[in-house]
Amino acid sequence: MPAAVAENPKIKATSAIPYTLYFGTFIHTPELTTSEICFNTLVGVDSRGEIDYIEKDFEPADGQSPVEYFKEQKKMSCQPQGGSEIDDENIVFVDYTSEPAKFFFPGFIDTHIHASQFPNIGIGLDTPLLDWLNTYTFPLELQFSVKDQSEQEAKFKFAKHVYSKVIQATLENGTTCASYFTAIDAGTTNLFADLLVEMGQRGYVGKVCMDHNEPCPAYSESLETCRKSMDSIISHISKVNPPREHLVEPIVTPRFAPVCSTPMLDYLGEISARDNLPIQTHISENKQEIELVAELFPDCESYAQVYNKHHLLTKRTILAHAIHLTQKECDLVAEKQCSISHCPTSNTFISSGEAPVYKYLYQDKINVSLGTDISGGFDVSILAMVKYAILVSHHLSMKPAQANGVDCKLSMTDGLYMATMGGARAVGLANLVGSFAVGKRFDAQLIDLDVQGARTDVFSWQVPKSGDLLPVKEKKMEDLLGKWIFSGDDRNCVSVWCNGRLVIDKRKPTKN
Numbered sequence: 089m090p091a092a093v094a095e096n097p098k099i100k101a102t103s104a105i106p107y108t109l110y111f112g113t114f115i116h117t118p119e120l121t122t123s124e125i126c127f128n129t130l131v132g133v134d135s136r137g138e139i140d141y142i143e144k145d146f147e148p149a150d151g152q153s154p155v156e157y158f159k160e161q162k163k164m165s166c167q168p169q170g171g172s173e174i175d176d177e178n179i180v181f182v183d184y185t186s187e188p189a190k191f192f193f194p195g196f197i198d199t200h201i202h203a204s205q206f207p208n209i210g211i212g213l214d215t216p217l218l219d220w221l222n223t224y225t226f227p228l229e230l231q232f233s234v235k236d237q238s239e240q241e242a243k244f245k246f247a248k249h250v251y252s253k254v255i256q257a258t259l260e261n262g263t264t265c266a267s268y269f270t271a272i273d274a275g276t277t278n279l280f281a282d283l284l285v286e287m288g289q290r291g292y293v294g295k296v297c298m299d300h301n302e303p304c305p306a307y308s309e310s311l312e313t314c315r316k317s318m319d320s321i322i323s324h325i326s327k328v329n330p331p332r333e334h335l336v337e338p339i340v341t342p343r344f345a346p347v348c349s350t351p352m353l354d355y356l357g358e359i360s361a362r363d364n365l366p367i368q369t370h371i372s373e374n375k376q377e378i379e380l381v382a383e384l385f386p387d388c389e390s391y392a393q394v395y396n397k398h399h400l401l402t403k404r405t406i407l408a409h410a411i412h413l414t415q416k417e418c419d420l421v422a423e424k425q426c427s428i429s430h431c432p433t434s435n436t437f438i439s440s441g442e443a444p445v446y447k448y449l450y451q452d453k454i455n456v457s458l459g460t461d462i463s464g465g466f467d468v469s470i471l472a473m474v475k476y477a478i479l480v481s482h483h484l485s486m487k488p489a490q491a492n493g494v495d496c497k498l499s500m501t502d503g504l505y506m507a508t509m510g511g512a513r514a515v516g517l518a519n520l521v522g523s524f525a526v527g528k529r530f531d532a533q534l535i536d537l538d539v540q541g542a543r544t545d546v547f548s549w550q551v552p553k554s555g556d557l558l559p560v561k562e563k564k565m566e567d568l569l570g571k572w573i574f575s576g577d578d579r580n581c582v583s584v585w586c587n588g589r590l591v592i593d594k595r596k597p598t599k600n
């Protein structure tokens with residue numbers, strides 16, 4: 089472990105942990121259309137939080153314990169290069185095989201969330217986007233801006249209060265990684281980065297950049313101020329993020345084209361290329377917004393072309409919403425390998441529209457992930473986004489004109505893929521998180537469908553039993569996944585690990 093990390097006890101996701109061997113049911117969606125249910129599976133997580141061992145369908149020989157078997161296997165194979173030494177005496181063994189309503193699932197990845205808007209959850213139903221921004225959003229975000237030194241203490245206190253709550257709430261819902269918009273201010277954005285590492289969540293931190301906000305001039309900045317703020321944030325995060333880890337990173341965040349001048353868009357494209365930084369923004373959320381973009385950028389033939397012209401469409405770009413893209417724009421987004429963050433609750437709550445996600449995934453071959461879009465969206469849970477994404481797709485399928493003869497319905501696997509691996513691809517961490525594989529970090533959640541106080545009711549004949557044939561067990565587990573998606577919530581998410589470290593633990597006795 090790098091010395092700088094060991095000396096800083098505040099970094100939760102790099103604290104010292106023993107080698108841990110987890111035993112139970114592991115479910116993940118490593119590829120679009122592929123969900124894998126692995127029973128009786130051993131997963132070894134080393135002291136760096138990396139998965140270094142997986143044994144599926146483990147059936148012990150007579151009298152042999154899983155730990156003994158694991159030690160034998162490890163002795164027979166050479167220790168992986170770069171892997172940490174395993175202290176035989178101190179292996180922690182965690183066994184959930186006797187509790188069939190419990191399973192491990194990769195941590196969720198929220199690819200579009202505004203941390204600063206958390207207090208506005210549930211406020212502003214059916215207000216169209218541009219009015220919603222002026223009435224609810226800009227006034228709240230302005231409260232995070234430190235205009236002079238005298239108000240710094242109060243603003244930091246306010247920011248810490250709100251930002252701690254949003255990180256805690258998303259972690260408790262199983263979100264181990266998120267791409268955040270903060271507010272325009274550098275100081276409170278740096279504070280947010282500190283809170284992420286202290287609380288143990290991976291995060292992209294994006295100060296909103298905007299120098300052309302006519303409806304609310306008080307909430308805008310000059311290009312010069314933006315440059316200074318971005319320099320401050322990039323420098324601060326490079327110190328906060330532990331060496332060789334991907335816990336907290338800056339992300340270039342033009343809020344959306346209507347509030348950015350051409351020089352600002354140019355600058356943001358340049359720093360993304362200069363420092364190899366990811367990019368996030370909004371696109372094509374609302375028809376009035378699209379008309380405004382056409383007015384403001386008459387030299388660009390489409391909304392997507394505005395970003396493309398300024399080098400803001402890259403394979404590390406996350407485009408939120410993307411509801412009303414033309415086919416030409418879809419082709420451009422696919423060619424540039426950008427990802428779309430689908431935000432079904434937000435799109436419904438402020439009546440923006442229904443994104444044709446099935447088409448994006450299967451016809452246009454665009455990577456799609458899920459975003460809560462707090463507070464255009466009203467739910468911090470990515471599990472809820474899986475549910476609502478499926479429901480919105482069913483609504484689309486009931487509109488023959490929009491469906492265009494194509495089946496629009498998303499499956500549970502589509503939803504769970506977007507919530508995990510789709511998100512990992514969007515944030516550029518597909519090799520690190522999003523599924524269970526040797527070499528990836530253990531970002532995971534333990535789901536208990538039978539936990540006391542939960543809304544999920546599981547009956548004895550619905551859980552897999554050791555005597556069941558494998559297809560029967562798998563079918564039962566698929567049905568339980570349906571229970572989880574459509575009637576589960578944060579109460580079923582009983583433990584959460586980020587980088588192998590337990591960051592949330594709310595385990596209670598099961599109902600039976």
Ligand SMILES: [Zn+2]
Pocket residue numbers: 200202370408461464
């Ligand atoms: Zn948004």
